[in-house]
Amino acid sequence: MATARDQLLGSLASRGDRLALVQDETRWTYAQLDAAMRSWGRELRDAGVGRGDRVAVLAPSSPQLIAAMLGTYAIGAIWVPINNRYRAAEVGHILEDAGPSLLLCDPGLRGAVPATNTVAVRGLEDRPAATLDIVPLPDDAPAMLVYTSGTTGRSKGATLSHAAIVEGIAALTGLWGWSQEDVLSLQLPLFHVHGLCIGVHGSLLAGMSMLVHARFSARAVVDDIAQHGASVFMGVPTMYTRLLAHLDANPSDAASLRAARLFTAGSAALPAADLEAFERHTGHRILERYGMSETLITFSNPLAGERRPGSVGREVPGVRSRIVDENGAELGAGVVGELQVQSPAMMTDYWNNPEATAASFDGPWFRTGDVVERDEDGYVRIVGRMSVDIIKSGGFKISAREIEEALLLHPAVAEVAVVGLPDETWGERIEAVVVLAQPLSDAEATLVAHAAASLADYKKPRAVHVVDALPRNALGKLQKVALKHQLLAT
Ligand code: MCA
Ligand code: AMP
Secondary structure, three states, rough: OHHHHHHHHHHHHHHOOEEEEEEEEEEEHHHHHHHHHHHHHHHHOOOOOOOEEEEEEEEOOHHHHHHHHHHHHOOOOEEEEEEOOOOOOHHHHHHHOOOOOOOEEOOHHHHHHOOOOOEEEEEEOOOOOHHHHHHHOOOOOEEEEEOOOOOOOOEEEEEEEHHHHHHHHHHHHHHHHOOOEEEEOOOOOOOOOHHHHHHHHHHHOOOOOEEEEOOOOOOHHHHHHHHHHHOOOEOHHHHHHHHHHHHHHHHHHHHHHOOOOOOEEOOOOOOOOHHHHHHHOOOOEEEEEEEEEOOOEEOOOOOOOOOOOOOOOOOOOOEEEEEEOOOEEEEEOOOOEEEEEEEOOOOOOOOOHHHHHHHOOOOEEEEEEEEEEEEOOOOOEEEEEEEOOOOOOEEEEEEEHHHHHHOOOOOOOEEEEEEEEEOOOOOOEEEEEEEOOOOOOOHHHHHHHHHHHHHHHOOOEEEEEEOOOOOEOOOOOOOOOOHHHHHHHH
C-alpha cells in the first residue's frame, strides 16, 4: 500500500488537468503542480538538501511556496514554515532550533533574517523543469516542524509526520464532505496548521482547487465566492468579525456569500453572537471545530446535524479524549477539567526538546492545557485555558512570557506582567502592567515601541499600565488572575 506521503504526491499527476492553484494571473493544473514539485525537489537536492534535512521558508502564500513544500517532501526533507510577521530575533530562534540546510526567503522579508544568519538563503522564483525520482520514505518520517508558542518564552517545533497529517486531515475533510467539486478560498497564512495542514493538504487530498491569497480581506472572500466559484471558506473568528463588519457596510454582498457550501471556523472561540449574526446575513451556520498544532483537529461540529453555538462538537473519527481534574482523575459530563487527547494526527515530539515532549504527555494522553466541559451527548465546550501565560489573539498563540522578557530588557522596567484581556475583534488583547525602575516619559508609547522592535506586530501590547507594585501573594508569587480582574474592573 502506498505510504501517506506517496498517496499525497502520487495524487498530483493522476489529477492531470484539474485546476489545483490560482493566484492572480497564475493558474496551475495538478499536472503543472506535479511538475513544479519535481523542479523544486531537484533544485533542493542539487543544493545538497537530503533526507531528514530541514528546509525553512519565510515567504507569503503562493503556488511556488506550495510546490517547494511538496518538493521538500519528495526528497524526504522536512518543511519548516516561519511566521512572516516575525522579526529577526524570532526568525533567528527557529533557524537555530531547527538547524535548516536552506532558507527559502522572499526578498521583501530578507530584513527579518538576522544579520548573523549562516544558513544559505534562496528565493522562491520559478524553477526550470526537471525530472525527479521521489525518494522512498517510511510513513512516520517527519513532514514538517510547526513552531508554536507555549508557557515558556520561546516557541517549540511540533514535529508532524506524513502519516499524522494525511490521516488526520483525511478524517476531517471526510467529515466535512470535501470533494473535487469544491473550491477553497484560502486566506489563512501557510505557517500554521489551520491554513497549511487543513487548507493545503486537505484540498490536495480531496482534489480541490485552491484560490491562494497572500493575506485576508473580506472583499476577497466575497469575490472568490461570487466570481471565482469558491464553495468553502475557513477562517479564524477574527476573520468572521471582519466579514460581519463588511456585510454591515455592504449588505448586498450577503447574497454572494449564500452561494458557498461551507464556512468553518477555529483556532479560537467563535462568539455565539457572531455565529448567529452570520447565519442571519447569509443563511450559513458556521461549522466550528477545535485543534492544536500538536494534535491537529480533534473536535468538530457535524456537517449534517446540530452545529451547536459555543461548542466545538464531538471527537473527529479516530480521536479519543478524556477530561481530568488536577490529580489526573477522569471527570464525567458536565464537570469542568483539562482536555487530554489521543489523535492519529499527534505530533511525534517537540523537535530537539525531550523534556518539553515528556511534560506534555500523561502516558498516551496529550495534555492540551485547555479547560473544557462535555455535555451528556458528547459535545465539548472550551471554557478557558489552564495557563494565564498563553494568549490567543486573532488566532495566533502568544506567550505572555516572551513579551515580558522583551519588556524587561528596557532599562526603565523593573517588573512586568503581560495578560490577555477579552476583546471583541481579536478574542484577546495584550496588555502589560509595569513597575518602573526609574522615571520614563511617555512610558506607554516608549515601551510599546520597544516591544515592537523585537517582536512580531501582533505581539505588541495594546496598552501599558504603570503601577507602584504588582499583586503578589504572601510568598511573593505574582497573582496574574487577580491582576486580570483588576484590569477588567477598571
Ligand atoms: C494583525 N494584527 C493583530 C493580529 N493580526 N493584532 C492582534 N492579533 C492578531 N492576530 C494587527 C497588526 O499588528 C496591525 O496593528 C493591524 O492588526 C493590521 O495588521 P494587518 O497585517 O493588516 O492585519 P490583518 O492582515 O488583517 O491580520 C488579521 C488576521 C491575522 C488576518 C486575522 O491575524 C491572521 O492571519 N490570523 C490567523 C492566524 C492563524 O492562522 N492561526 C491558526 C493557528 P498595528 O498597525 O498596530 O501593528 S493553528 C491553530 O490555532 C490550531 C491548530 C487550530 O485550531 O486551528
Ligand atoms: P495553536 O498552538 O496555535 O495550534 O493553538 C491551539 C489552541 O487554540 C488550542 O489549545 C485552543 O486553546 C485554541 N483553539 C483552537 N480552536 C479553538 C476553538 N474552536 N475554540 C476555542 N479555542 C480554540
